[in-house]
Amino acid sequence: MNIFLVSFIGAFCSADITAFGQFMIYRPIFCAPIIGFFAGDVITGLCIGIISELFWIKTVPMGVAVIPDISMIGILSTFWTCAYFPGFKDATILGILLAIPFAYLYRWIDILGRKLNVKIMHWVEDGIKDAKIWRIEIGIWSGLLFFLLRAFLFYLFAIAIGGKLFCDIYAELPKYVLSGLAKAWYLFPAAGFGVAYNMTNIRVLFLGNSGND
Amino acid sequence: MIKLFIRSFFLQALWNYERMQNIGFVFILRPFFDRLYAVEKEKKEALLRHVGYFNSQPYMVGIIVGIVANMEKKIAKMEPANRKETIRNMNRVKSNMAGPLAAIGDPFFYGELRPMLSFLSMFIMVMFAKRRSEYIILAPIIFISLYNFLQLKTRIRFLYEGFKYSSNSMKILARFKSTSDSVRFGVFVMAMAAFSLYLAVFGFSSEGRLFNSGDIDLLAYIAIFLLSFFASNKFGPLFSMFSVLAICIIMSVLGI
Numbered sequence: 001m002n003i004f005l006v007s008f009i010g011a012f013c014s015a016d017i018t019a020f021g022q023f024m025i026y027r028p029i030f031c032a033p034i035i036g037f038f039a040g041d042v043i044t045g046l047c048i049g050i051i052s053e054l055f056w057i058k059t060v061p062m063g064v065a066v067i068p069d070i071s072m073i074g075i076l077s078t079f080w081t082c083a084y085f086p087g088f089k090d091a092t093i094l095g096i097l098l099a100i101p102f103a104y105l106y107r108w109i110d111i112l113g114r115k116l117n118v119k120i121m122h123w124v125e126d127g128i129k130d131a132k133i134w135r136i137e138i139g140i141w142s143g144l145l146f147f148l149l150r151a152f153l154f155y156l157f158a159i160a161i162g163g164k165l166f167c168d169i170y171a172e173l174p175k176y177v178l179s180g181l182a183k184a185w186y187l188f189p190a191a192g193f194g195v196a197y198n199m200t201n202i203r204v205l206f207l208g209n210s211g212n213d
Numbered sequence: 214m215i216k217l218f219i220r221s222f223f224l225q226a227l228w229n230y231e232r233m234q235n236i237g238f239v240f241i242l243r244p245f246f247d248r249l250y251a252v253e254k255e256k257k258e259a260l261l262r263h264v265g266y267f268n269s270q271p272y273m274v275g276i277i278v279g280i281v282a283n284m285e286k287k288i289a290k291m292e293p294a295n296r297k298e299t300i301r302n303m304n305r306v307k308s309n310m311a312g313p314l315a316a317i318g319d320p321f322f323y324g325e326l327r328p329m330l331s332f333l334s335m336f337i338m339v340m341f342a343k344r345r346s347e348y349i350i351l352a353p354i355i356f357i358s359l360y361n362f363l364q365l366k367t368r369i370r371f372l373y374e375g376f377k378y379s380s381n382s383m384k385i386l387a388r389f390k391s392t393s394d395s396v397r398f399g400v401f402v403m404a405m406a407a408f409s410l411y412l413a414v415f416g417f418s419s420e421g422r423l424f425n426s427g428d429i430d431l432l433a434y435i436a437i438f439l440l441s442f443f444a445s446n447k448f449g450p451l452f453s454m455f456s457v458l459a460i461c462i463i464m465s466v467l468g469i
Contacts, residue, residue: 060323117229143227180462194441
Protein backbone atom coordinates (compact mmCIF):
# COMPACT_ATOMS: atom_id res chain seq x y z
CA MET A 1 0.00 0.00 0.00
CA ASN A 2 1.32 3.40 -1.02
CA ILE A 3 2.59 5.58 1.88
CA PHE A 4 1.10 8.69 0.27
CA LEU A 5 -2.33 7.04 0.24
CA VAL A 6 -1.97 5.97 3.89
CA SER A 7 -0.86 9.50 4.85
CA PHE A 8 -3.81 10.93 2.93
CA ILE A 9 -6.32 8.63 4.68
CA GLY A 10 -4.56 9.29 8.00
CA ALA A 11 -4.77 13.07 7.53
CA PHE A 12 -8.54 12.81 6.91
CA CYS A 13 -8.97 10.65 10.01
CA SER A 14 -6.96 13.15 12.09
CA ALA A 15 -9.07 16.04 10.78
CA ASP A 16 -12.18 14.18 11.92
CA ILE A 17 -11.09 14.50 15.58
CA THR A 18 -11.77 18.23 15.68
CA ALA A 19 -11.59 20.09 12.40
CA PHE A 20 -14.31 18.51 10.31
CA GLY A 21 -17.42 16.44 10.90
CA GLN A 22 -16.66 14.30 13.96
CA PHE A 23 -17.91 11.21 12.09
CA MET A 24 -15.72 9.00 14.34
CA ILE A 25 -13.62 7.75 11.44
CA TYR A 26 -10.63 8.61 13.65
CA ARG A 27 -11.54 5.87 16.15
CA PRO A 28 -9.02 2.99 15.90
CA ILE A 29 -11.88 0.49 15.79
CA PHE A 30 -12.78 1.90 12.38
CA CYS A 31 -9.57 3.27 10.82
CA ALA A 32 -7.24 0.37 11.74
CA PRO A 33 -9.37 -2.37 10.07
CA ILE A 34 -9.86 -0.14 7.02
CA ILE A 35 -6.09 0.27 6.61
CA GLY A 36 -5.73 -3.47 7.25
CA PHE A 37 -8.32 -4.17 4.56
CA PHE A 38 -6.47 -2.09 1.95
CA ALA A 39 -3.13 -3.56 3.03
CA GLY A 40 -4.50 -7.10 2.70
CA ASP A 41 -4.58 -8.08 6.39
CA VAL A 42 -7.90 -7.20 7.99
CA ILE A 43 -7.34 -9.40 11.06
CA THR A 44 -4.23 -7.43 12.10
CA GLY A 45 -6.18 -4.21 11.65
CA LEU A 46 -9.09 -5.54 13.70
CA CYS A 47 -6.81 -6.72 16.49
CA ILE A 48 -5.02 -3.35 16.63
CA GLY A 49 -8.37 -1.58 16.40
CA ILE A 50 -9.85 -3.46 19.36
CA ILE A 51 -6.76 -3.05 21.57
CA SER A 52 -6.32 0.68 20.81
CA GLU A 53 -10.04 1.41 21.14
CA LEU A 54 -10.21 -0.30 24.52
CA PHE A 55 -7.16 1.41 26.01
CA TRP A 56 -8.14 4.86 24.72
CA ILE A 57 -11.92 4.51 24.96
CA LYS A 58 -12.26 7.70 27.01
CA THR A 59 -9.86 9.70 24.83
CA VAL A 60 -12.27 12.12 23.19
CA PRO A 61 -11.99 15.83 22.40
CA MET A 62 -14.34 17.20 25.07
CA GLY A 63 -14.29 20.95 25.69
CA VAL A 64 -10.86 22.50 25.16
CA ALA A 65 -8.93 19.22 25.59
CA VAL A 66 -6.45 18.42 22.82
CA ILE A 67 -6.13 14.66 22.75
CA PRO A 68 -3.29 12.50 21.42
CA ASP A 69 -4.08 11.48 17.86
CA ILE A 70 -5.28 7.93 18.53
CA SER A 71 -6.06 7.35 14.84
CA MET A 72 -2.28 7.54 14.41
CA ILE A 73 -1.81 4.58 16.79
CA GLY A 74 -4.26 2.47 14.77
CA ILE A 75 -3.12 3.52 11.30
CA LEU A 76 0.66 3.54 11.82
CA SER A 77 0.82 0.24 13.68
CA THR A 78 -1.47 -1.49 11.16
CA PHE A 79 0.52 -0.17 8.22
CA TRP A 80 3.91 -1.09 9.67
CA THR A 81 2.79 -4.59 10.65
CA CYS A 82 1.08 -5.29 7.31
CA ALA A 83 3.99 -3.87 5.32
CA TYR A 84 6.90 -5.51 7.15
CA PHE A 85 5.73 -8.46 9.27
CA PRO A 86 2.18 -9.43 8.22
CA GLY A 87 0.49 -11.86 10.59
CA PHE A 88 3.21 -11.66 13.27
CA LYS A 89 1.56 -11.27 16.68
CA ASP A 90 4.71 -9.93 18.37
CA ALA A 91 5.24 -7.37 15.58
CA THR A 92 1.63 -6.23 15.93
CA ILE A 93 2.14 -5.36 19.59
CA LEU A 94 5.52 -3.75 18.89
CA GLY A 95 3.80 -1.62 16.22
CA ILE A 96 1.22 -0.37 18.74
CA LEU A 97 3.92 0.43 21.31
CA LEU A 98 6.02 2.28 18.75
CA ALA A 99 3.08 4.29 17.40
CA ILE A 100 2.16 5.69 20.85
CA PRO A 101 5.03 8.27 21.01
CA PHE A 102 4.09 9.54 17.54
CA ALA A 103 0.46 10.05 18.61
CA TYR A 104 1.55 12.00 21.69
CA LEU A 105 4.14 14.00 19.72
CA TYR A 106 1.48 15.00 17.20
CA ARG A 107 -0.63 16.43 20.04
CA TRP A 108 2.02 19.14 20.53
CA ILE A 109 2.01 19.92 16.82
CA ASP A 110 -1.78 20.11 16.96
CA ILE A 111 -1.58 22.59 19.85
CA LEU A 112 0.82 24.77 17.81
CA GLY A 113 -1.62 24.60 14.89
CA ARG A 114 -4.45 25.84 17.09
CA LYS A 115 -2.25 28.75 18.19
CA LEU A 116 -1.83 29.63 14.51
CA ASN A 117 -5.64 29.54 14.23
CA VAL A 118 -5.79 32.47 16.69
CA LYS A 119 -3.88 34.59 14.16
CA ILE A 120 -6.17 33.50 11.30
CA MET A 121 -9.20 34.23 13.48
CA HIS A 122 -8.01 37.82 14.08
CA TRP A 123 -7.35 38.22 10.36
CA VAL A 124 -10.93 37.12 9.65
CA GLU A 125 -12.34 39.44 12.33
CA ASP A 126 -10.41 42.42 10.94
CA GLY A 127 -11.69 41.47 7.50
CA ILE A 128 -15.33 41.54 8.65
CA LYS A 129 -14.74 44.98 10.19
CA ASP A 130 -13.38 46.20 6.82
CA ALA A 131 -16.38 44.63 5.00
CA LYS A 132 -14.15 41.87 3.54
CA ILE A 133 -16.66 39.17 4.44
CA TRP A 134 -15.07 36.65 2.07
CA ARG A 135 -12.34 36.23 4.66
CA ILE A 136 -14.72 34.02 6.68
CA GLU A 137 -14.62 31.34 3.96
CA ILE A 138 -10.88 31.74 3.42
CA GLY A 139 -10.31 31.50 7.18
CA ILE A 140 -12.33 28.33 7.56
CA TRP A 141 -10.82 26.63 4.51
CA SER A 142 -7.28 27.63 5.45
CA GLY A 143 -7.82 26.30 9.00
CA LEU A 144 -8.95 22.97 7.55
CA LEU A 145 -6.21 22.92 4.92
CA PHE A 146 -3.43 23.61 7.46
CA PHE A 147 -4.86 20.84 9.63
CA LEU A 148 -4.84 18.32 6.77
CA LEU A 149 -1.42 19.43 5.57
CA ARG A 150 0.32 19.13 8.93
CA ALA A 151 -1.30 15.75 9.57
CA PHE A 152 -0.34 14.52 6.08
CA LEU A 153 3.29 15.64 6.44
CA PHE A 154 3.52 14.17 9.94
CA TYR A 155 2.15 10.85 8.70
CA LEU A 156 4.76 10.75 5.91
CA PHE A 157 7.48 11.44 8.49
CA ALA A 158 6.10 8.91 10.98
CA ILE A 159 5.62 6.15 8.40
CA ALA A 160 9.15 6.56 7.05
CA ILE A 161 11.09 7.10 10.31
CA GLY A 162 8.85 4.85 12.39
CA GLY A 163 8.93 2.09 9.77
CA LYS A 164 12.73 2.06 9.81
CA LEU A 165 12.77 2.06 13.63
CA PHE A 166 10.14 -0.68 13.70
CA CYS A 167 12.19 -3.02 11.50
CA ASP A 168 15.48 -2.28 13.28
CA ILE A 169 14.05 -2.72 16.77
CA TYR A 170 12.20 -5.91 15.83
CA ALA A 171 15.39 -7.41 14.40
CA GLU A 172 17.36 -6.57 17.56
CA LEU A 173 14.86 -7.73 20.18
CA PRO A 174 15.84 -10.81 22.19
CA LYS A 175 13.71 -13.93 21.81
CA TYR A 176 12.17 -13.70 25.29
CA VAL A 177 10.93 -10.15 24.60
CA LEU A 178 9.36 -11.28 21.32
CA SER A 179 7.73 -14.14 23.16
CA GLY A 180 6.43 -11.65 25.76
CA LEU A 181 5.03 -9.46 22.98
CA ALA A 182 3.25 -12.49 21.49
CA LYS A 183 1.71 -13.23 24.92
CA ALA A 184 0.65 -9.59 25.14
CA TRP A 185 -1.27 -10.05 21.86
CA TYR A 186 -3.63 -12.37 23.77
CA LEU A 187 -3.66 -10.46 27.06
CA PHE A 188 -3.85 -6.84 25.86
CA PRO A 189 -7.57 -7.09 25.02
CA ALA A 190 -8.26 -8.39 28.56
CA ALA A 191 -6.24 -5.49 29.96
CA GLY A 192 -8.02 -3.15 27.56
CA PHE A 193 -11.40 -4.32 28.81
CA GLY A 194 -10.18 -3.58 32.35
CA VAL A 195 -9.23 -0.04 31.31
CA ALA A 196 -12.47 0.42 29.35
CA TYR A 197 -14.63 -0.78 32.26
CA ASN A 198 -12.81 1.67 34.46
CA MET A 199 -13.07 4.59 32.06
CA THR A 200 -16.77 4.19 31.24
CA ASN A 201 -19.69 4.48 33.64
CA ILE A 202 -19.43 0.74 34.41
CA ARG A 203 -16.76 1.76 36.94
CA VAL A 204 -19.49 3.27 39.12
CA LEU A 205 -20.91 -0.21 39.70
CA PHE A 206 -17.63 -1.42 41.16
CA LEU A 207 -16.00 1.65 42.68
CA GLY A 208 -18.82 4.13 43.23
CA ASN A 209 -18.32 7.71 42.07
CA SER A 210 -14.68 8.01 43.16
CA GLY A 211 -11.89 7.55 40.67
CA ASN A 212 -9.97 9.35 37.99
CA ASP A 213 -12.67 11.45 36.31
CA MET B 214 -31.48 25.32 6.08
CA ILE B 215 -29.60 22.68 4.04
CA LYS B 216 -26.72 25.12 3.63
CA LEU B 217 -26.61 25.77 7.37
CA PHE B 218 -26.69 22.02 8.04
CA ILE B 219 -23.77 21.30 5.69
CA ARG B 220 -21.80 24.24 7.05
CA SER B 221 -22.27 22.98 10.61
CA PHE B 222 -19.70 20.24 9.85
CA PHE B 223 -17.08 23.02 9.68
CA LEU B 224 -17.88 24.44 13.12
CA GLN B 225 -14.43 23.60 14.49
CA ALA B 226 -12.31 24.02 11.35
CA LEU B 227 -10.81 27.21 12.81
CA TRP B 228 -10.99 26.15 16.46
CA ASN B 229 -8.70 28.43 18.44
CA TYR B 230 -7.66 28.94 22.06
CA GLU B 231 -8.95 32.49 22.26
CA ARG B 232 -12.59 32.20 21.17
CA MET B 233 -12.95 28.50 20.31
CA GLN B 234 -15.66 27.98 17.64
CA ASN B 235 -16.49 31.65 16.97
CA ILE B 236 -15.52 31.80 13.28
CA GLY B 237 -17.12 28.39 12.70
CA PHE B 238 -20.39 29.74 14.10
CA VAL B 239 -20.17 32.84 11.89
CA PHE B 240 -19.38 30.58 8.91
CA ILE B 241 -22.58 28.56 9.51
CA LEU B 242 -24.76 31.68 9.69
CA ARG B 243 -23.22 33.56 6.77
CA PRO B 244 -25.60 32.36 3.98
CA PHE B 245 -28.54 33.19 6.27
CA PHE B 246 -27.23 36.73 6.75
CA ASP B 247 -26.66 37.07 3.00
CA ARG B 248 -30.41 36.56 2.51
CA LEU B 249 -31.48 38.56 5.54
CA TYR B 250 -29.52 41.75 5.03
CA ALA B 251 -29.40 43.53 1.69
CA VAL B 252 -27.44 46.43 3.19
CA GLU B 253 -23.76 45.53 3.52
CA LYS B 254 -23.28 47.59 6.71
CA GLU B 255 -26.09 45.75 8.50
CA LYS B 256 -24.75 42.37 7.43
CA LYS B 257 -21.31 43.32 8.72
CA GLU B 258 -22.77 44.38 12.07
CA ALA B 259 -24.75 41.15 12.32
CA LEU B 260 -21.64 39.04 11.64
CA LEU B 261 -19.60 41.03 14.16
CA ARG B 262 -22.22 40.27 16.81
CA HIS B 263 -21.15 36.61 16.62
CA VAL B 264 -17.35 36.77 16.54
CA GLY B 265 -17.17 36.67 20.33
CA TYR B 266 -16.35 33.58 22.41
CA PHE B 267 -18.42 30.52 21.54
CA ASN B 268 -17.96 26.86 22.42
CA SER B 269 -20.60 24.13 22.35
CA GLN B 270 -21.30 20.56 21.26
CA PRO B 271 -20.86 20.13 17.47
CA TYR B 272 -23.83 17.75 17.06
CA MET B 273 -26.21 19.88 19.12
CA VAL B 274 -25.14 23.34 18.00
CA GLY B 275 -27.99 23.38 15.46
CA ILE B 276 -30.48 24.32 18.16
CA ILE B 277 -28.48 27.49 18.95
CA VAL B 278 -28.07 28.23 15.23
CA GLY B 279 -31.85 27.93 14.78
CA ILE B 280 -32.72 30.13 17.76
CA VAL B 281 -30.12 32.77 16.80
CA ALA B 282 -31.38 32.78 13.19
CA ASN B 283 -34.93 33.30 14.43
CA MET B 284 -33.90 36.17 16.68
CA GLU B 285 -31.78 37.72 13.94
CA LYS B 286 -34.85 37.64 11.70
CA LYS B 287 -36.74 39.65 14.33
CA ILE B 288 -33.82 42.06 14.72
CA ALA B 289 -33.67 42.62 10.96
CA LYS B 290 -37.31 43.72 10.96
CA MET B 291 -36.78 46.24 13.78
CA GLU B 292 -35.70 49.84 13.49
CA PRO B 293 -31.93 50.06 14.24
CA ALA B 294 -32.60 52.21 17.32
CA ASN B 295 -34.84 49.54 18.95
CA ARG B 296 -32.57 46.57 18.42
CA LYS B 297 -30.35 46.87 21.49
CA GLU B 298 -32.51 44.92 23.95
CA THR B 299 -33.21 42.03 21.53
CA ILE B 300 -29.51 41.80 20.63
CA ARG B 301 -28.66 41.65 24.32
CA ASN B 302 -31.26 38.90 24.83
CA MET B 303 -29.96 36.94 21.86
CA ASN B 304 -26.37 37.05 23.15
CA ARG B 305 -27.60 35.98 26.58
CA VAL B 306 -29.54 33.02 25.14
CA LYS B 307 -26.55 32.01 23.00
CA SER B 308 -23.99 32.10 25.81
CA ASN B 309 -26.38 30.54 28.35
CA MET B 310 -27.16 27.59 26.07
CA ALA B 311 -23.71 26.77 24.73
CA GLY B 312 -22.25 25.43 27.99
CA PRO B 313 -25.20 23.28 29.12
CA LEU B 314 -25.58 21.78 25.63
CA ALA B 315 -21.91 20.76 25.69
CA ALA B 316 -22.35 19.39 29.22
CA ILE B 317 -25.23 17.20 28.03
CA GLY B 318 -24.03 16.31 24.54
CA ASP B 319 -20.35 15.47 25.14
CA PRO B 320 -20.93 12.81 27.84
CA PHE B 321 -23.90 11.38 25.92
CA PHE B 322 -22.29 11.04 22.49
CA TYR B 323 -18.63 10.57 23.41
CA GLY B 324 -18.99 8.98 26.84
CA GLU B 325 -22.00 6.68 26.34
CA LEU B 326 -23.23 6.20 22.78
CA ARG B 327 -19.80 5.75 21.18
CA PRO B 328 -18.46 3.29 23.82
CA MET B 329 -21.71 1.31 23.53
CA LEU B 330 -21.35 1.00 19.76
CA SER B 331 -17.62 0.26 20.12
CA PHE B 332 -18.43 -2.66 22.43
CA LEU B 333 -21.14 -3.83 20.02
CA SER B 334 -18.64 -3.70 17.18
CA MET B 335 -16.09 -5.66 19.25
CA PHE B 336 -18.71 -8.26 20.06
CA ILE B 337 -19.43 -8.75 16.34
CA MET B 338 -15.70 -8.87 15.54
CA VAL B 339 -14.98 -11.57 18.13
CA MET B 340 -18.06 -13.53 17.00
CA PHE B 341 -16.98 -13.47 13.34
CA ALA B 342 -13.34 -14.11 14.29
CA LYS B 343 -14.46 -17.30 16.06
CA ARG B 344 -16.24 -18.48 12.91
CA ARG B 345 -13.38 -17.18 10.73
CA SER B 346 -15.97 -15.40 8.63
CA GLU B 347 -15.00 -12.95 5.92
CA TYR B 348 -17.90 -10.73 7.02
CA ILE B 349 -15.75 -9.60 9.95
CA ILE B 350 -15.08 -6.34 8.08
CA LEU B 351 -18.76 -5.49 8.59
CA ALA B 352 -18.17 -4.86 12.32
CA PRO B 353 -16.42 -1.46 11.97
CA ILE B 354 -18.86 -0.51 9.21
CA ILE B 355 -21.81 -1.23 11.52
CA PHE B 356 -20.15 0.92 14.20
CA ILE B 357 -19.63 3.90 11.89
CA SER B 358 -23.08 3.58 10.24
CA LEU B 359 -25.07 3.39 13.48
CA TYR B 360 -23.14 6.19 15.14
CA ASN B 361 -23.46 8.53 12.19
CA PHE B 362 -27.12 7.73 11.66
CA LEU B 363 -27.79 8.86 15.24
CA GLN B 364 -25.52 11.91 15.23
CA LEU B 365 -26.82 13.12 11.84
CA LYS B 366 -30.40 12.63 13.03
CA THR B 367 -29.61 14.74 16.11
CA ARG B 368 -27.98 17.46 14.01
CA ILE B 369 -30.99 17.68 11.65
CA ARG B 370 -33.59 17.50 14.41
CA PHE B 371 -31.92 20.11 16.60
CA LEU B 372 -31.47 22.53 13.72
CA TYR B 373 -35.09 22.04 12.65
CA GLU B 374 -36.48 22.44 16.17
CA GLY B 375 -34.31 25.49 16.82
CA PHE B 376 -35.71 27.11 13.70
CA LYS B 377 -39.29 26.07 14.27
CA TYR B 378 -39.83 26.58 17.97
CA SER B 379 -37.04 29.03 18.82
CA SER B 380 -36.49 29.20 22.60
CA ASN B 381 -39.28 26.63 23.28
CA SER B 382 -37.11 24.06 21.55
CA MET B 383 -35.14 23.59 24.78
CA LYS B 384 -37.86 21.11 25.79
CA ILE B 385 -36.17 18.65 23.45
CA LEU B 386 -33.36 18.37 26.00
CA ALA B 387 -35.69 16.91 28.61
CA ARG B 388 -36.21 13.91 26.32
CA PHE B 389 -32.48 13.40 26.22
CA LYS B 390 -32.41 12.30 29.85
CA SER B 391 -34.43 9.12 29.27
CA THR B 392 -32.42 8.28 26.12
CA SER B 393 -29.21 8.81 28.07
CA ASP B 394 -30.33 6.36 30.80
CA SER B 395 -31.10 3.67 28.20
CA VAL B 396 -27.78 4.16 26.46
CA ARG B 397 -25.95 3.99 29.81
CA PHE B 398 -27.56 0.60 30.39
CA GLY B 399 -26.64 -0.35 26.81
CA VAL B 400 -22.95 0.42 27.49
CA PHE B 401 -23.06 -1.93 30.45
CA VAL B 402 -24.80 -4.75 28.55
CA MET B 403 -22.60 -4.50 25.45
CA ALA B 404 -19.39 -4.26 27.51
CA MET B 405 -20.33 -7.39 29.46
CA ALA B 406 -21.33 -9.24 26.29
CA ALA B 407 -18.12 -8.32 24.42
CA PHE B 408 -15.86 -9.28 27.34
CA SER B 409 -17.73 -12.55 27.99
CA LEU B 410 -17.46 -13.57 24.36
CA TYR B 411 -13.77 -12.65 24.29
CA LEU B 412 -13.21 -14.82 27.38
CA ALA B 413 -15.20 -17.66 25.82
CA VAL B 414 -13.12 -17.53 22.64
CA PHE B 415 -9.67 -16.96 24.12
CA GLY B 416 -9.92 -17.94 27.80
CA PHE B 417 -11.58 -21.33 27.37
CA SER B 418 -10.39 -22.50 23.98
CA SER B 419 -7.04 -23.51 22.54
CA GLU B 420 -6.94 -20.30 20.44
CA GLY B 421 -5.69 -18.21 23.33
CA ARG B 422 -3.64 -20.90 25.03
CA LEU B 423 -0.87 -19.36 27.16
CA PHE B 424 -0.34 -22.23 29.57
CA ASN B 425 -0.72 -25.94 29.31
CA SER B 426 -3.87 -25.95 31.42
CA GLY B 427 -6.94 -24.18 30.10
CA ASP B 428 -8.07 -23.29 33.64
CA ILE B 429 -4.91 -21.29 34.30
CA ASP B 430 -5.47 -19.47 31.01
CA LEU B 431 -8.88 -18.29 32.09
CA LEU B 432 -7.51 -17.21 35.48
CA ALA B 433 -4.69 -15.30 33.75
CA TYR B 434 -7.17 -13.42 31.56
CA ILE B 435 -9.35 -12.49 34.53
CA ALA B 436 -6.32 -11.53 36.69
CA ILE B 437 -5.01 -9.25 33.93
CA PHE B 438 -8.47 -7.71 33.53
CA LEU B 439 -8.71 -6.95 37.27
CA LEU B 440 -5.13 -5.67 37.50
CA SER B 441 -5.75 -3.36 34.57
CA PHE B 442 -9.08 -2.20 35.96
CA PHE B 443 -7.58 -1.10 39.28
CA ALA B 444 -4.24 0.12 37.86
CA SER B 445 -5.91 2.35 35.30
CA ASN B 446 -8.14 3.81 38.01
CA LYS B 447 -5.06 5.03 39.86
CA PHE B 448 -2.39 5.52 37.19
CA GLY B 449 -4.15 5.69 33.80
CA PRO B 450 -4.33 3.45 30.71
CA LEU B 451 -0.69 3.71 29.61
CA PHE B 452 0.52 2.47 32.99
CA SER B 453 -1.84 -0.51 32.71
CA MET B 454 -0.59 -1.31 29.22
CA PHE B 455 3.09 -1.27 30.15
CA SER B 456 2.46 -3.21 33.39
CA VAL B 457 0.79 -6.00 31.41
CA LEU B 458 3.63 -5.92 28.89
CA ALA B 459 6.19 -6.21 31.72
CA ILE B 460 4.25 -9.18 33.16
CA CYS B 461 4.22 -10.88 29.73
CA ILE B 462 7.98 -10.42 29.30
CA ILE B 463 8.67 -11.68 32.85
CA MET B 464 6.49 -14.74 32.09
CA SER B 465 8.58 -15.39 28.98
CA VAL B 466 11.89 -14.96 30.85
CA LEU B 467 10.69 -17.43 33.48
CA GLY B 468 9.62 -19.79 30.71
CA ILE B 469 5.98 -19.86 31.83
